[in-house]
Amino acid sequence: MLPESKQLTDANLLNAIARQDEQALASLYDRYRLILFGLLMRILRSREEAEDVLQEVFLQVWRRASDFDPQRGRPFTWLVTLARSRAIDRLRQLGSRERVASSVIEFAGEGMVDAAENTFRSEQRQLVAAALTELSEEQRRALTLAYFEGLTQAEIAERLRSPLGTVKTRMRSGMIKLRELLSQQMESRAF
Amino acid sequence: MLALHALSALDGSDLRMMEEHLVSCSTCREDLEGWRDTAGALAHAGELLEPSPQVRARILEGIRSAGKVDAASPNVLPLQSRLRQAFWVPRYAAIAASLVFVALIVGLVILWQQSRRANQELAKLSAQYEQAQRDRERNQKLLEILNSPGARVAELVGTNEAPAAHAVLTYDAKSGQAILMTNGLPPAPAGKAYQLWFIVGNLPMPGRVFAIEPNGTGVSSDQLPLAAAKTAGFAITQESAAGATSPTGPILLRSSS
Numbered sequence: 072m073l074p075e076s077k078q079l080t081d082a083n084l085l086n087a088i089a090r091q092d093e094q095a096l097a098s099l100y101d102r103y104r105l106i107l108f109g110l111l112m113r114i115l116r117s118r119e120e121a122e123d124v125l126q127e128v129f130l131q132v133w134r135r136a137s138d139f140d141p142q143r144g145r146p147f148t149w150l151v152t153l154a155r156s157r158a159i160d161r162l163r164q165l166g167s168r169e170r171v172a173s174s175v176i177e178f179a180g181e182g183m184v185d186a187a188e189n190t191f192r193s194e195q196r197q198l199v200a201a202a203l204t205e206l207s208e209e210q211r212r213a214l215t216l217a218y219f220e221g222l223t224q225a226e227i228a229e230r231l232r233s234p235l236g237t238v239k240t241r242m243r244s245g246m247i248k249l250r251e252l253l254s255q256q257m258e259s260r261a262f
Numbered sequence: 263m264l265a266l267h268a269l270s271a272l273d274g275s276d277l278r279m280m281e282e283h284l285v286s287c288s289t290c291r292e293d294l295e296g297w298r299d300t301a302g303a304l305a306h307a308g309e310l311l312e313p314s315p316q317v318r319a320r321i322l323e324g325i326r327s328a329g330k331v332d333a334a335s336p337n338v339l340p341l342q343s344r345l346r347q348a349f350w351v352p353r354y355a356a357i358a359a360s361l362v363f364v365a366l367i368v369g370l371v372i373l374w375q376q377s378r379r380a381n382q383e384l385a386k387l388s389a390q391y392e393q394a395q396r397d398r399e400r401n402q403k404l405l406e407i408l409n410s411p412g413a414r415v416a417e418l419v420g421t422n423e424a425p426a427a428h429a430v431l432t433y434d435a436k437s438g439q440a441i442l443m444t445n446g447l448p449p450a451p452a453g454k455a456y457q458l459w460f461i462v463g464n465l466p467m468p469g470r471v472f473a474i475e476p477n478g479t480g481v482s483s484d485q486l487p488l489a490a491a492k493t494a495g496f497a498i499t500q501e502s503a504a505g506a507t508s509p510t511g512p513i514l515l516r517s518s519s
Contacts, residue, residue, distance in 0.1 A: 105310040113308045148302040199306040223273035246265035250300040
């Protein structure tokens, strides 16, 4: 049991989950449900699918927490990579990428948390938002299509009607710039 | 390419080469984790949204019941007791027999349909298995080439005829063994195929013809002529499906050197 789970780091929580501590899993869920569900909604555009995948992600965390190696990466990166991979797998299973990408689904009003009232990782959010404004529109567009729609470089080139080489260059330079802008804060904070 | 791999954006030969490279390069594996941090930070660009409270409850219920599936009570009633009840009144025996007969026919039709679907699935799985076998053999050969002392990698870029095309030719300059991987080329029309050329001086020497897979990639094993192994340039054209002895179509891709 974890008497003061709010004081524990993410790595502490994953360690406890690996020992099958239910409270630790609940604490990790409470800590990251908003950002992960926001990510899943952005990718899947369906509350039902996003909630289903969110459930799968945490059940997978329960089974695979012992696989997490703190020497190799950050807990947040591990968790968000797991969630995004599951969501993109689901998107491909649904075969609805084109439908989803071309449709306009209004979901922002439903269950949305006012960032001004919720301070959850607001600093990181502001930092990432500011960094993205430093990228060119083309770089931002390519990275967004890759990250939130799960498109590959060839699919992005087709979507943007740009040569593949140009798309690769934009994505690479965009990621390098993003890393530079975030690097100082990433060293001092747990992303 | 690590940055793009962290976004899961690589595909085709880029993805295959990256995955093969990561197997043997611990430095790149470590660098990849750093790029994943950068990619993961993009999650902060999304909205903060509240899932239904039931999700939390379902997760906790899920982890608690994970080990209880085997102990679950059976949810199928014994068929024998139902049949016995149906035959208990003799005057309904004929009706019951008819119903059972109809049920058997329906059951047989369902079984036949399931069998047909299973056969189709089996054929699909067999095809996937054969493809996986071919991929594994090709990857093995690729590794052998890359590990050879004469390993070379040539990049071919699309000309104005095929600006989206890209290819990598990996070959052993000593043995001449080569593997070509392309992406961005459309499937060739009926009766046509793509062909690799080895350019020695100004003389094009024919390589093998190859087709484009449904996933948009093309893969071909080839053997460089001795004269081409050390100083050749490379090009790809579209020719007849049987191949040509000298190029007849425009150059679609060419190596930079």
